[in-house]
Amino acid sequence: MYKHTIDNAICIAFIGGDKKAFESIYCTFSKPLYRRILYLVKDPDDADEVLHNIFIKIWTAREQIDPAKNLFAYFMQAANSMAIDHLRKNLRTQVMHDTIIVSGEEHTARSVEDSYISKEDWKILESAIEQLPPQRRLIFKLCKIEGKSYKEVSESLSISPATISNQLVLAMKFLRQFVKQHHKEILLYCLLFDYMGRK
CATH class of the missing domain: 1.10.1740.10 (RNA polymerase sigma factor, region 2, helix turn helix motif)
Incomplete structure (x- = not known):
């Protein structure tokens, strides 16, 4: 061939x-x-x-x-x-950077451009992710950013799916607390992470 x-x-x-x-x-x-x-x-x-x-x-x-x-x-x-x-x-x-549109009646008057998460907001969120403990940060990136399943990450890191779930819960709690100090729109990113990569 x-x-x-x-x-x-x-x-x-x-x-x-x-x-x-x-x-x-x-x-x-x-x-x-x-x-x-x-x-x-x-x-x-x-x-x-x-x-x-x-x-x-x-x-x-x-x-x-x-x-x-x-x-x-x-x-x-x-x-x-x-x-x-x-x-x-x-x-x-690309989806997370450029196509996260704010939903809800209170936002209907906003322009499409204003409805996107800005690159500056993404940098703020990235800085928060980098402050997570090493293993928690790795699990978060593998599951929530790279889209790997709990099973894949469990086998790769030799840890249980329950541990992965617990680490993600702690990561999301930290990110929510962190972003409250910045633009409110970034909270939508955290909400998105809650629904992305659930396996």
């Missing part, structure tokens, strides 16, 4: 950590992978970022590669998966 192939010896050397083999694979695979990623993400800078991350990820996990299988197919599968993940993350960020 794939015409981009390398010598099996190069593949084995790559798995063993040979940097020259890595360079050879990069030269052979990078252009077709980039074309595929660009087709999916539609943005050259994003495509470069995804391509870069693919090679880092596979190099880090190279010992898990089966040298008997088609290496380019392995890279292409990673490209498809990471490009789609990138799109999902961008979409979620």
Whole structure:
């Protein structure tokens, strides 16, 4: 199916950590992978970022590669998966940054522009998130920003779903208290977080 192939010896050397083999694979695979990623993400800078991350990820996990299988197919599968993940993350960020419209009768007279959460408000919220304890902050970002399920985060961090739920409750309590000191509109962000990523 794939015409981009390398010598099996190069593949084995790559798995063993040979940097020259890595360079050879990069030269052979990078252009077709980039074309595929660009087709999916539609943005050259994003495509470069995804391509870069693919090679880092596979190099880090190279010992898990089966040298008997088609290496380019392995890279292409990673490209498809990471490009789609990138799109999902961008979409979620875009929604939260630009398309949160205030609802309620008291806001009907406001313009569409005034109904969006501003970038300045998002920076305030980000600063609040960064003040969470490390594990709580990680759980919050994985569940509420990246959209991972409780099960995925539970397996990734080796903690129970109940712990995840408790940590998110504490995180939301802190964020609400923090944003009360700033623009009231940011409270809508916290309300959105309450409903996003519930798994």
